[in-house]
Amino acid sequence: MKILFKQKQWIVMQVIFVILGIMIGIMGFLNERDFKTSTGGLASSIQMVAGNGSISVFFMLLSDLVFNVEYVQGTFLTSLLCGQSRRSWMFRKSVTFYLFVLLQYVIAFAVMSFTAGMITGHFGLEGIPQLSPDVTKIQILRELLVTLSLSILKTLLLVSFGVMVTTMLSGKLVVGSVASIGIVFLAAKFEVVLLHALGDNASMARLFEAIWLQDPNRALTWICGIAAFALFTWFSAERVRRTEIPNLGT
Amino acid sequence: MQDVTFSFGQGSKILNDFSLEAEKGEFIYLFGENGSGKSTVLKILCGVMEARSGNVTILGKDPYCNPEILQRVGVVVDGMGFYGECSLRENVLLFAREKGLRDGVERALDRYIQLWDIDFNTKYKRGSHGMRKIAQLTLSLLNNPDILIWDEPELALDEKRQEVLLMLLQEHKSKGKTVIVAGTKPSFYGSLVDRTVEKEVVL
Numbered sequence: 481m482k483i484l485f486k487q488k489q490w491i492v493m494q495v496i497f498v499i500l501g502i503m504i505g506i507m508g509f510l511n512e513r514d515f516k517t518s519t520g521g522l523a524s525s526i527q528m529v530a531g532n533g534s535i536s537v538f539f540m541l542l543s544d545l546v547f548n549v550e551y552v553q554g555t556f557l558t559s560l561l562c563g564q565s566r567r568s569w570m571f572r573k574s575v576t577f578y579l580f581v582l583l584q585y586v587i588a589f590a591v592m593s594f595t596a597g598m599i600t601g602h603f604g605l606e607g608i609p610q611l612s613p614d615v616t617k618i619q620i621l622r623e624l625l626v627t628l629s630l631s632i633l634k635t636l637l638l639v640s641f642g643v644m645v646t647t648m649l650s651g652k653l654v655v656g657s658v659a660s661i662g663i664v665f666l667a668a669k670f671e672v673v674l675l676h677a678l679g680d681n682a683s684m685a686r687l688f689e690a691i692w693l694q695d696p697n698r699a700l701t702w703i704c705g706i707a708a709f710a711l712f713t714w715f716s717a718e719r720v721r722r723t724e725i726p727n728l729g730t
Numbered sequence: 731m732q733d734v735t736f737s738f739g740q741g742s743k744i745l746n747d748f749s750l751e752a753e754k755g756e757f758i759y760l761f762g763e764n765g766s767g768k769s770t771v772l773k774i775l776c777g778v779m780e781a782r783s784g785n786v787t788i789l790g791k792d793p794y795c796n797p798e799i800l801q802r803v804g805v806v807v808d809g810m811g812f813y814g815e816c817s818l819r820e821n822v823l824l825f826a827r828e829k830g831l832r833d834g835v836e837r838a839l840d841r842y843i844q845l846w847d848i849d850f851n852t853k854y855k856r857g858s859h860g861m862r863k864i865a866q867l868t869l870s871l872l873n874n875p876d877i878l879i880w881d882e883p884e885l886a887l888d889e890k891r892q893e894v895l896l897m898l899l900q901e902h903k904s905k906g907k908t909v910i911v912a913g914t915k916p917s918f919y920g921s922l923v924d925r926t927v928e929k930e931v932v933l
Contacts, residue, residue, distance in 0.1 A: 486815035554811020558869075560778050561810065562828040563801035724738075725778050725809065 484580045487549065489542055496538060497588045501595025504528055508600040508607065519607035521597025525589050526605075526624065529631050535588065536635040537664060539581055543642030543657040546570075546577045547720060551650050557725055570717040574643065581639055585632055630696040633705045637693065638664060640712035647719035651726070668692075731775055734784035736767075744770050747784070750927055752877075752908050757899075757922050760912040762929035768912040771929060772807050772881050775910070776800060789876060801829050804870030806863075807881045814855030818865040819843075821854055826872050835872060842868045845894050859886040871898065878902055882913040896922070 484490060501521075508519030529535055547570065550556040559569050597603035638660075645663070646656030671688050678684055689695050690704045736745040744767040752758050762768045773779040774786055777793025777800070786792060791799045812821035819839065826835045843850050846864050854862065863886045870878065878899075884892050899922055902909060911919065916926050 483813050483815065486813075553814065554809050555813060557778060557807075558810045558812065558825055558866075559828055560797065561776060561800055561805040561807070562825050562869075563798045563830070564828055565797045725773065 481576050481580050481583075484545055484577070487545055489545060490584075493538065493542065493584065493588075494591065497591045498595050500528070500535075501525075501592035502599065504592065505596035505599030508596060508602075511607070512600065517607060518602050519596075519600050520602040520604040521593040521595070521600060522603060523605045523607045524596040524600070525593040526628075528592060529589065529628065536631065536638045537661055539584070539635050539639050540642035540661050540664070541657050542577075542581070542584075543639060543646045543660060544653055545580075546573050546643045546646070547716070548646045548650060548653055548656060551723070552653055560725075566721045566723070567717045570647075570720040571713075574640075574713050574716065577643070578636055578639070581635060582632065585635060626696045630693055630701070630705075633702070633709070634693045637705050637709045637712070640709050640716070644712045644716045644719070647716045647723070650723050731771075731781070731786045732784055734771075734774060734781045734786060736770060736774060736779070736781050745774070745781075748929070749784075750775070750910075752910055754908055755903070755906040757903055757909045757919070757924045758911070759916045759919060759923045759926045760910060760929055761914065761916050761926050762912075763914065763931065766929045766931045768929050769808055769881050772805075772879055772910070772912055776803070776805050776807065776879060778807075801873065802876050804873065804875035804878045805880075806866045806870050806883060807879070810866055812854040812862070812865060815853065817851045817853055818848075818857060818861065819850040822850070822865055822869045822872070825869050829869075829873050831873055838872055839868065842871065845898070846891060848891075860888060860891065863887060864891060867895070867898075871902075875907070877908040877910065879910045880912070883911065884913070884915070884918055892918075 504524040504527075505521065508521075508524050512518050547556070550559075550573070556569070560566065593603065641664070642657055642660040645660040649656040649659070671692075675681065675685060675688070690698065690700045693701050693705045695701050732749045732751075733747045734745050734749070735743060735747060737743045748767075748771065750758070750760070750771065760768050760771060770779065774781050775788060775793070777786070777788070777795075777797055780794050786794065789799055789802055793799050812818070813824070816824070822839055823835060826839075839850075846868070848861050848864055850865070852861060854865070857865070863883070867880070867883055870880070883895055887895060896919070899909060899911075899919070903922060909922075912929075916923055
């Protein structure tokens, strides 16, 4: 995993999260100026993460790190020559990468909270919308944890999709991660068009809700998320098993 | 390998019923001009490429279906790489673990570092072509393999390291172990070579 933190893509990601932190910090600062309500860095980050899932899409930029970077720099071949089977190598790399993504998620959260807090002058949960008085703190915490867990699952799902696309484009750095992000955006647009064409069909809307992991309180959301994540991971390993090694000659 | 045929995709054949058999303790030099398919032969022999037809076995097993057999083989072929941000030493130790090596690896590595006399603390991306080659050769030797499969190992090495290379090959051969080296200069290996096999371009 240490190697993953040395990659240039990782450094670029940190810069993106610092910039995001500055942006949400400025928003919080403007809110305080206009509406006299203070916004904490942590509150801003939670709202950002629990929002529309755009944070998860950023993580897809790292998809190349699992297979394609290793394929291009020849370390995949070196591992094979050390007696590793392709499928178990890919599973091992995927598990390490998903752990790395989880860790990066926490880092991103901390970076954004701290940066935003530096701007607003508050680092806590100030500015979280007030709930009715009969809602206990434990209920709020539970809600928060469920939302964050779903956001993490969504991130892992999108990243596993990105990894799968990169394994189909072996040797073509960046193309796979950009293509997978493009596919996600196009699919979101397609959903809007389809729902509009079907006259806002309720069952279709529920299906899309499950596919996009939007409702944390429905079991179908979690089942869909975990199943798709497992499927993409398995498919990536299958692709790697069939990937041809090029002969570059000396 | 016996009657092996290979081509990339639907392209022209690179190997056409090619056979190569090595006895225990034999030093085989696979000779052929550029583009004749020597590297392809070695990669098929290691199981990283799959033959379209024919049989490939190494130490009694098909390496494509049983990749773990390579833990008993030392391989250096083109296209191998190490992590650029890690030192040569870190890389060798990391991949040695992938070979299943644990105990005594550092001690064995120190012996090779002394022999080669290069700085293994250099980052791989800052290392010269020769240093990178030496690191790969070292990794292939660490597991005290039964068979060595090397593609033009002398390339990029200076005279001093070429002498070390010959000494290591002599040492390996004297233990009754097998060596298969591919290249274009059989004379470099002199009396070490027991048999030269020519790989001709398939027309």
